[in-house]
Amino acid sequence: MTQIDKFKDVWKNQEEDNLKYSYNTIQKMLHKKSSSTVKWLFYISVIEFCFWILISFVLDADWDKIINLGLYNFITILNILNYIVIITFILLFYRNYRNISASSNTQKLMKDILKTRKTVYIYVLYNVCMLIFSFVVILYFIFTSEDFISQLRTSSPNTDLSVSLTIAVIISTIIILLVVGVLLLFYRLIYGILLKRLAANYKELLNN
Amino acid sequence: MVSDLERRFTEDLEKNQNIIHKVCRAYTTSDFAHKDLFQEITIQLWRAYPKFRGDSKFSTWTYRVALNTAISLYRKTKRQIVTSEICENLNNLESKDYDATKDEQLELLYQAIRQLSDIEKALCLLYLDDKSYSDIAETLGITEVNARVKMNRAKTKLKELLNV
Numbered sequence: 001m002t003q004i005d006k007f008k009d010v011w012k013n014q015e016e017d018n019l020k021y022s023y024n025t026i027q028k029m030l031h032k033k034s035s036s037t038v039k040w041l042f043y044i045s046v047i048e049f050c051f052w053i054l055i056s057f058v059l060d061a062d063w064d065k066i067i068n069l070g071l072y073n074f075i076t077i078l079n080i081l082n083y084i085v086i087i088t089f090i091l092l093f094y095r096n097y098r099n100i101s102a103s104s105n106t107q108k109l110m111k112d113i114l115k116t117r118k119t120v121y122i123y124v125l126y127n128v129c130m131l132i133f134s135f136v137v138i139l140y141f142i143f144t145s146e147d148f149i150s151q152l153r154t155s156s157p158n159t160d161l162s163v164s165l166t167i168a169v170i171i172s173t174i175i176i177l178l179v180v181g182v183l184l185l186f187y188r189l190i191y192g193i194l195l196k197r198l199a200a201n202y203k204e205l206l207n208n
Numbered sequence: 209m210v211s212d213l214e215r216r217f218t219e220d221l222e223k224n225q226n227i228i229h230k231v232c233r234a235y236t237t238s239d240f241a242h243k244d245l246f247q248e249i250t251i252q253l254w255r256a257y258p259k260f261r262g263d264s265k266f267s268t269w270t271y272r273v274a275l276n277t278a279i280s281l282y283r284k285t286k287r288q289i290v291t292s293e294i295c296e297n298l299n300n301l302e303s304k305d306y307d308a309t310k311d312e313q314l315e316l317l318y319q320a321i322r323q324l325s326d327i328e329k330a331l332c333l334l335y336l337d338d339k340s341y342s343d344i345a346e347t348l349g350i351t352e353v354n355a356r357v358k359m360n361r362a363k364t365k366l367k368e369l370l371n372v
Contacts, residue, residue, distance in 0.1 A: 008338075
């Protein structure tokens with residue numbers, strides 16, 4: 001008998017009498033709340049969906065200004081597109097979430113969890129891209145509108161118009177980039193904390 | 209009011225709980241974390257139970273869900289391993305230590321397993337429980353060839369940690 005076999009023997013004959021839970025203890029456990037990564041993933045994803053839906057409500061609040069800028073059609077199409085995308089993503093997310101089963105094989109379980117997270121991540125990326133795109137289009141219309149240019153001329157009469165516009169564009173770009181940067185960092189941090197170990201395990205499992 | 213399903217499940221789990229304790233002992237380092245993981249595994253088993261059709265034995269199915277929970281679903285609290293203590297114990301392990309009690313040997317085995325990665329832990333547990341390569345491949349969702357390669361690596365690592 002090799003030494004490892006002796007350990008194997010000890011393993012097989014291990015007694016867990018000191019670690020036995022009673023029927024009642026086990027039954028109570030059935031009704032406790034889970035604190036698994038999947039549950040957290042679900043909560044965070046729902047918050048994300050709600051956040052972006054709320055953002056879209058906040059952003060399309062001032063219709064008078066939008067109509068004045070000639071952006072009515074653009075914003076309407078964008079809103080319709082957004083709702084279609086949101087519904088599609090919620091359905092995809094729900095389908096992927098429902099596929100997660102603790103009794104699947106380990107590789108499939110990990111893959112399903114990461115797939116669900118990826119759906120939400122793509123949704124977030126889509127929203128960030130839409131945010132940038134909408135800002136760029138809206139800012140273009142604002143900066144080229146007569147109202148804005150005349151306001152600029154009145155507020156700084158001694159400054160060249162092109163210089164003032166360039167400064168306005170640079171400031172807006174910096175603000176957009178900062179907002180996007182903070183958002184992406186926030187997501188990376190949340191998912192990093194939540195799924196870093198799982199992603200590493202998945203990689204290890206697939207590697208030869 | 210306890211349903212028949214709940215009663216049957218709790219009875220089955222009570223009989224097979226040693227499987228979960230083994231997994232908990234390998235993946236956690238404190239009594240608190242052990243109970244926490246046991247509870248999470250129990251919750252996952254109970255949720256999956258309505259879909260358990262008895263294609264495999266209850267014990268095999270429990271083993272799979274327990275490993276899955278430990279590897280992929282359990283959110284660890286601060287997982288502090290007193291590494292120096294473990295290394296000291298493992299370094300003292302020479303052939304003469306086989307005179308030590310079974311409990312001590314078992315604890316040394318667990319200490320060695322706890323030093324492995326999550327996947328290696330699963331492989332070693334399945335190896336110690338004499339599961340076939342096809343069972344291991346099926347449980348982990350990898351090919352049998354990959355299971356063999358990984359198992360050899362994990363076994364070598366375990367032997368090194370145990371100084372055998």
